[in-house]
Amino acid sequence: MKKIIAFSFLLVAGITANAQLKHVVADKIIATVADKIILKSDIDNKIYDIKRSSTEQLPDNVDCLLLEQAIALKALVAQAEKDSIPVSDDAVESDLDKRIQYFISIYGSKEMMERIIGKTVFQIKEEFRPMIRENRLAEGEREKIWGNIRITPEEVTDYYNKIPKDSLHFYESEVEVGQVVIFPKPNREVETYVIDQLKDYKEQVESGAKTFDALARLYSDDPGTKQDGGLIEINRNEKSIDPTFLAKAFGLKDGQISGVFKSRFGYHIIQMVSKRGDDATVRHILKIPQVSSIEINQTMQFLDSIRTLLVDGKMKFGEAVDKYSEDENNKFTGGLIANNNFSTNLTYDELDKDLLFLMDTLKVGHYSKPVEFTDYRGKKGVRIVYLISKTEPHRENLRDDYDKIAAKALEEKKNEALDKWFHERVTDFYISIDPEYQKCAEMDKWVKSSSTAGK
Template sequence: MQIMNNYRCLMLCCFLSIMAAAQKDPILIDEVSAVIGKNAIFKSEIMSSAEQLKMQGAPNDLSTECYVLQERLFEKLLVHKAEVDSIEVSDSEIDDAIDRRMSYMLMRLGGSEIEFQKFYGKSVLQFKKEIRGTVADNILAQKVRSNITRDVSVSPTDVKNYFSSIPKDSLPVVPESYKIAQLVIKAKPNKTEKERVRKKLEDVRKRILNGSDFDLMARIYSKDPGSRERGGDLGFLSRNQLVPEFSAVAFKLQVGEVSEIVESPFGFHLIQMLEKKGNLIHARHILMIPEIYPTDMNIAKQRADSIKSVIKSGVNFNKLASDLSDDEQSKINGGVVRNNQTGGNYFEVEELEQSLYLKLQSMNEGEITEPEVFNMIDNSMAYRIIYLMDKLDFHVANIQSDYDRIKSAALSAKQELEVKKWINSHLEGTFIKLPENYRGCPILSVWYANETKPLVKK
C-alpha cells in the first residue's frame, strides 16, 4: 500500500517510453552505472526512470534513484539466474508482451501510429525491434520471480493483521473506483466467407506441398502480425500457451510435416512442425482470418439486444454472462472484469477507457449499458453489455470496501520478504559492480555489502 509499491508496475512502461524517445535527438555515449553478472545497467536508465516516477508523485530526491537502481539490480539478478538455469523465453511470448505494451503506449496517443512516429521520431516497427531485448529480459525476470513467490499466499487473518499494522494516520486514500461485469457477443463470420478463406488457405497448402517455401507463403499470406515477418515462426511453445484447437493438431505433427487446415477462435491455421524439445514444440503457421461484414455485426447486435431484454426482465446478469458471453476470461467469473494490475475487481478512473468511465459516471449500481461495439484483445469485433456492480466514492481505505486491494498489498508484502531472502542467498558468488554515488542509500546496503571486491596485486 506504500507509494513505491505502486511504481513497480510503472517501471517497464517508463523505461520503454524512454527508449522510444532515446534516439529522437543525438545523445552522448551512455555510461555504465552497474553490472550484475554479464548484464549492464546504464546511467540513463536510472536517471530517466527516476524522473518519470517523480512525475507520478515519487519523492523528489535521491531515494527515487536508489529505488530505481534497486529494481534494475533485482531484474538483472533474475536475468542472470535465468541464464545460469537455462530458462528460455519464446518469440511468441516476446511478441505478445510487446503488443500489449505497444497497445498501451498507442492508447495514450489516441491509437494513431502516425502520431506515435511524430512523437517519438520512429515507427512502431522500429520501436518494436529496439525494445525486443529489454522485453525478453523482463519476461525472463518475471519467470524467475514467479518461481520464487509461487507458493506464497495470504489468509484472511494475514490480511486483517496487515491492515491493522498500518497506522491510522497512514491509511491510503482510495480514489473513485468501479466494479463491473460484461457480457460479450462476438460477431461471427458467415458460412460463405469462412468457406472462401478455408479454400484460399487450402490452395496455399497445396502450393507448399508441391514445393513452395512455407516461410515465403507465410510472409505473403499470413494475417498474424506477430509472426508474419519471421515467416510464421512461433518459436518454442508449451501446450498451455496455445489454444486447444491449435495444440491438439500441432503436437501430433512430425518434424517437417504440414497440417491440414485448423480452425480456432483466431481463424484458420496451416501449421508446420520445425522441432521438438521435451514438452515444447517449435512450429510456424499461416493464419487467415475471415472478414466480418456489416450483416455479421447486425446479427451480433440483434443477439445482444435480445439478451439485454432478458436482463431487463430480471434474469441474473452474472448467470447469463457465464452461460452466453464470448469473452473466455471474464465469463468464468460471471462476467466480472478483473483488474490485472491490482489482482482485484475494482478499477480506478484512470484505469478505465474514457468513454466507458463517462457512461459509468452517470449510472446507478445494478444498471446496464446499451450494447456497444467492442474491440476484443484479439482484435475481433463484438458487442458488449456492461453491468455496474459497485461504485466506490473517494474514501480512506477500510477492510470492508477495499478487501481486494488490501489483500493484494498484503500478498505483495509477503512476497517481498520471500524475494529478499532469495536475494540474500544468491548475491554471493555473483559478479556485482556498483556506482559510488548511491553507496549511502539504505535500501541498497545489502547490494553494496556483497559487491565484488577488486583483485589486489601482490
C-alpha cells in the same frame, strides 16, 4: 531494502509511455552483475521518462534507488539463466503487443504513437524485446523464490491492524462493467458507393488531376494519418497492422496505387512511396461505410433479444460475449472493460461519457437496454452494458476491502522472502559498482558483496 524491491518492478521492468530515442549521449558502465552490465544512460533515461510521465517530486537519491533496482533485476536474471527458467518467444511477443496497445490507447492511434516516439511498431518492439525477455526471466525466478507462499486470515488482520488509522487508504467509488458489442453492418449500396469513390480517387491520381496526398487530406476517414496525407511507416512483420493491408502494400512497386480492398477498419487504397526490405512508407485513404438508422435499429432489436435471454437466465453473460460480441479489446477479459493497467475495477473517471450516464440508473446485476455508442475509431456500435459490481466511496476496512488488504499483506510477505533471498545469495554474484555510485547508502550491501564474491 524491502521498499526498494517492492518498488523496483514498477519502474525497472516497465516501458514508459514516453519511451523514445535515447536521450543521453555521454555513457559509461556504472555496474556489472555477473556478465550483465548497467549503463549510466539506462538510469538517466528512466529518470527522464519518470519526470515526463509524473508530476510527483522525485527523491534526491532517485538515481541510487533506480541503480539498486537495476542490480536486483540483473541478479534475478543471472540466477534465472543458471536455473534454466523457460521464457517462450510467444510470451515475450504477447507482452510487447500488450504494451504497444497500451501506448496506442494513450496516443490515440498507432500512427500518432509512431510519430511521437519516432519509430515504427516493429522498431519499438525490437528495441524493447531484450528488456521484456529479462523481465520474464526475473519474474520466473521470483516465482521460484516465492514458491507456495500463502497468507492466512490472521496475517491479514495483523497487517491491517499495523496500519495507522490516518494512513488507511480512501477508495473512490469503483465499478466492474461488462458489455456485449455489435457493430451494425452498412447496406450493400453504401459499400458500393464507397468503393466507387475510392476507384475515382485512384483514377484522379493516375491521370495527374490530383495528388494522393491532397485527396487523403480531404477525404480519408483515418484521423491518425489524414493530416499527413495518409502517410504511414510500416514493417512487413508488424502484427498490429491488418494482414490484408500489409499484403496489399508490399505487393506494390514505388509510386504504384493498389486497387480497392477491405480491411477490418473499412475500405482502402494504398500508394507505395518507398520500400526498403521489410520497411516501407505508404500513403493510404480509408473510407468507412456509414450505417443508417435502419441498420442501427435492426442491431438494437437483435441485441434486445439477447438481453431478454440474459435477464431470463437462459444465457450467461460470458456465453453472450463469446457468441456475439465484436469488441476485440474485451474478448480476453470475458467482456469486462479494463483500464490501461489491465484492471477491471474502474473509477468513474475511467469510464467513457456514455457509460458514465448509464451508471446513474443501472443497478448491480442488471443489464441495460441496447444503446448506441461511438468507439475510439469513430465507428458506430450498439451495446448491452452489464453492471457487475459497484462500491461506494469509503475508508479502507476489512469488511469491504478484505481482498485488497490480503493482496497487500501477501505482497509484503513475498517482498520479505525476496529480501531474504538477496541477503543470503548476494555473494554468489560478481558485482562491480562505479566509485561514483558507491557513495549511495543503497549500494552498501552490494559493494560489500563485490568484495566477498568468489571467495
